[in-house]
């Protein structure tokens with residue numbers, strides 16, 4: 001019976017080491033029950049008889065799909081619209097006016113924002129609503145480009161579908177909901193095309209040593225992602241964010257996260273908001 005397959009200490013260690021090496025995610029002993037619960041279904045569907053058999057399959061499977069299925073099961077995708085709302089308030093009242101001014105001075109029209117670890121899309125769509133609203137009040141012609149990346153295929157599929165049950169929309173101000181969503185006959189709501197066009201979803205492993213981006217971003221949102229990484233991984237990630245952010249651009253991290261302020265890479269603005277030096 002698959003449901004009764006136990007994981008040995010060594011098997012848990014092998015799987016957690018693999019997840020750490022490939023995706024930076026730390027699986028502490030506390031996560032053991034969760035890992036086992038989530039992987040039982042994968043073992044069942046793949047007709048594996050033990051975690052060792054499953055592990056050997058994952059490390060040998062040439063396409064990398066098995067690894068992605070593994071991280072899909074392990075990663076925590078919890079998110080919601082307007083999460084940590086004060087970030088969006090700061091972004092609207094302080095960051096966007098400054099970014100717009102710089103764009104204007106440089107005679108540029110491309111606003112580029114990166115949402116790193118976007119999960120099922122609520123965060124980038126929140127940004128798209130806010131940015132669209134901000135520029136609809138001005139006469140500026142700005143090309144809005146939000147790159148939204150994640151490692152989880154299932155989260156990205158949900159994000160691209162852009163369909164959410166009604167209760168997931170409760171944090172969205174009614175005027176935004178009216179403007180950017182349309183109700184479906186089954187009670188869910190769908191993101192309108194005009195909003196979708198602002199967001200590009202891509203799969204990207206943040207642990208890569210570099211990223212395939214041509215230009216720099218004026219702001220990076222990487223919120224509630226680094227919490228799953230250890231300090232070494234976090235520091236390396238922040239260095240990479242620095243490389244892909246315009247001078248004076250912003251880094252938003254989760255409220256429970258922090259970065260090393262002595263690195264000389266970012267200036268502290270307020271809790272969980274930093275500005276690139």
Ligand SMILES: C[S@@+](CC[C@H](N)C(=O)[O-])C[C@H]1O[C@@H](n2cnc3c(N)ncnc32)[C@H](O)[C@@H]1O
Nearest residue numbers: 023075078079117119150151152205206223224
């Ligand atoms: C808790 S969600 C955060 C979602 C959103 N940023 C928010 O604050 O609501 C964390 C996301 O990080 C993603 N993630 C974890 N490790 C990753 C990695 N190595 N590369 C890219 N994304 C990763 C997970 O798949 C998950 O969707």
